[in-house]
Amino acid sequence: MTTIDGARLAILTGKRAPTLTEDGRALADALAERRVRTDPVVWTEGPAGTEGPNGWSRYDAVLVRSCWDYHANPDGFHRALDDIDRRERQVDFPEAPWN
Numbered sequence: 001m002t003t004i005d006g007a008r009l010a011i012l013t014g015k016r017a018p019t020l021t022e023d024g025r026a027l028a029d030a031l032a033e034r035r036v037r038t039d040p041v042v043w044t045e046g047p048a049g050t051e052g053p054n055g056w057s058r059y060d061a062v063l064v065r066s067c068w069d070y071h072a073n074p075d076g077f078h079r080a081l082d083d084i085d086r087r088e089r090q091v092d093f094p095e096a097p098w099n
Contacts (some may be wrong), residue, residue: 006037007035007036007037007060007061008036008037008039008059008060009031009036009037009039009060009061009062009063010039010041010056010059010062010063011027011041011065012041012043012062012065012067013040013043013065014044014066014067014068014069014070015042015044015045015069016068016069017040017068018040018042020065021065021066024040024065027065041062043077044073044076056083062084
């Protein structure tokens with residue numbers, strides 16, 4: 001089993017699933033078994049725009065998961081992704097249907 005000791009991953013989600021979907025929680029559990037710490041982060045709420053222990057700098061990468069509400073505010077969603085990218089966090093899009 002591959003482990004990534006100490007890695008921390010933000011799982012970007014939407015307001016409809018602030019604590020992740022069932023499969024998102026299963027993913028978080030599987031990652032925890034590999035010593036990857038995960039936090040669900042609602043894209044409209046935070047920690048966008050803040051640095052330090054409560055900001056994006058605490059994460060090694062960001063995984064876009066259940067952001068089903070992005071279509072209601074596509075400009076805001078792109079701003080959130082740009083903010084993450086500016087802080088040099090790796091953003092992973094399993095599928096990017098909004099492109």
